[in-house]
Amino acid sequence: MSIQNPVQLLEEQSEPEPDITLLKYREDFYSDELPKAEDVLLIIEVTDTSLVYDREIKIPLYARANIQEACLINLLENCIEIYSSPSAGGYEIRRIARNS
DSSP: OEESOOOBBGGGTBOOOOSEEEEOOOTTTTOSSOOBGGGEEEEEEEESTTHHHIIIIIHHHHHHTTOSEEEEEETTTTEEEEEEEEETTEEEEEEEEEOO
């Protein structure tokens, strides 16, 4: 698990810093190099004031990098948005979980 550390997305020449990243196990614990998109199992963004940026910029960026699943913990709307099935155009599936 990585907390607010960069993930290297080579195709995008970008290194976003997700709030939480669940990574594949590696013996060096990523001390020798940054994790890459293919190392990511899940990315979690926690958002309030950056909701539009996270939803419209970062989530599509993760989809283009083929990160299999991303979650947006939306504090403003009190829900969790779960994105899966990445493609070049964004995530194909978006589910919303709300506290009833």
